[in-house]
Amino acid sequence: MDERAALADLADRLPDAGDDCAVVDQQVITTDMLHERTDFPSGTTRYTAGWRAVGASLSDVAAMGADATAAVAAYGAPSFEPDELGAFVDGAQEVCHAVGAEYVGGDLDNHDEFTVATTAIGTAADPVLRSGASPGEAVCVTGTLGRTGAALELFDSGDIDRANELFRFEPRVHAGVALRPYATAMMDSSDGLARSLHQLAEASGCGFAIEEPLPIDKQVDAITETDQERSELGVFFGEDFELVCTLPESDVPEARQGVPCQFHQIGTVTERGVTLDGEVLPDRGYSH
């Protein structure tokens, strides 16, 4: 059974676990496990790993429209070299600092494979779930798409410094808080834009009509040659940790003013089906 099927199997038993974070007493909490073989390509610095692992959890807090409070990390590795561990903590602290949260440490575990489990907590009296989108509303996305796909190409081609830089991202906590009064549904794009839209559609019982042009990152343009490659990295690849949300179309201009990053309307909410320029958009993306 793969992760997706197993998660679906657990959904009935853990009703609080189906969103980006679980909600308990106006608090949100989320946890993620990342490890070397699948999440940290060769060349990823420990600074980038600390930043990105903690950032992935903070992105889930952002997706609830919550204020981020704190994060912890459990760090499993074959050895604890002070410079590696120190760089990891630097990255973890920096990404927390960027979103107003506090990094408060964690656990060390002697492990054969470099493995990191991060947890972030936040607060929101009225968190934004995935389930509130209604036909006629606007679908919007923060930032640009395809950074992580581009980063992996750069790791492959040996451009390690630029790859590390692209691999770090600012979790959209401030944007999520700014969107909270307007957003009817929200999640992060960690599984890719296409799959995220399908997940939002399923949770809200709606569809989406998406229209080009999409805000594909210019790094993607720089390393791709065909439209198909560009679309693969920008639409399907995932792990970009941008916010995908729905809100009344009339609120978009006002909402945009509070969002401290790029914010693009990419389509509208429909009754059913997920399309891109009128064609079916496959439910395909990054499986963690």
Added chain:
Amino acid sequence: MDERAALADLADRLPDAGDDCAVVDQQVITTDMLHERTDFPSGTTRYTAGWRAVGASLSDVAAMGADATAAVAAYGAPSFEPDELGAFVDGAQEVCHAVGAEYVGGDLDNHDEFTVATTAIGTAADPVLRSGASPGEAVCVTGTLGRTGAALELFDSGDIDRANELFRFEPRVHAGVALRPYATAMMDSSDGLARSLHQLAEASGCGFAIEEPLPIDKQVDAITETDQERSELGVFFGEDFELVCTLPESDVPEARQGVPCQFHQIGTVTERGVTLDGEVLPDRGYSH
């Protein structure tokens, strides 16, 4: 560098991380990573693994005298068999239920080695730290010592059912809350009684004079032959997740009334040095 040295190295950078939990805005948070090779002996059921992994984090919440709110787990494994995953969630839910917390799910990760990272959160307006013990006070411990050491012997000898039963434990959250008004310093005994006393002594700048008899679990008596074996499992082995605390000696009778488990005074706080029946008690125990 081993875990202990690495933790000491980080202590200056992460002042919030030196206790059983970090404290942020009257909330406590703690995370632990456990994995098959070192933490789940052959024969450990997934039910026991879920119970014990989540219980380890809840025990840290207990050690702050905090009310436990919720726990999450990231579950890494080579495959996600529904019965194994279901049993893990059963165990996680049961141990949360036992202490009034809510298990709210987590993350799945495809990992070569069965690896679990758990995080628990709780609340306490005035959490009990490790640093408040004063000479003249009583040193007390909840429950009995040596259960985990005995469990490992039973796993080795093939008595798997009894071993699993001993390997599950009730985190002392209710005891911790009951002790909060009295305790001047507290931690859990996850590193063993001896090492825990040394850690409390260092944090509080004091010593301890411990006196036999210690509340060694009767399961330890059943499987050991010499006093040395008994002491090894009960005093040094660790991972028992009992609370070790200090409080004014005059408060012990009243405190005991609120503690819903065994509660023994095992000695007194001194100016310096950790002794057992007048002999130096070595700073030796279980290294995670």
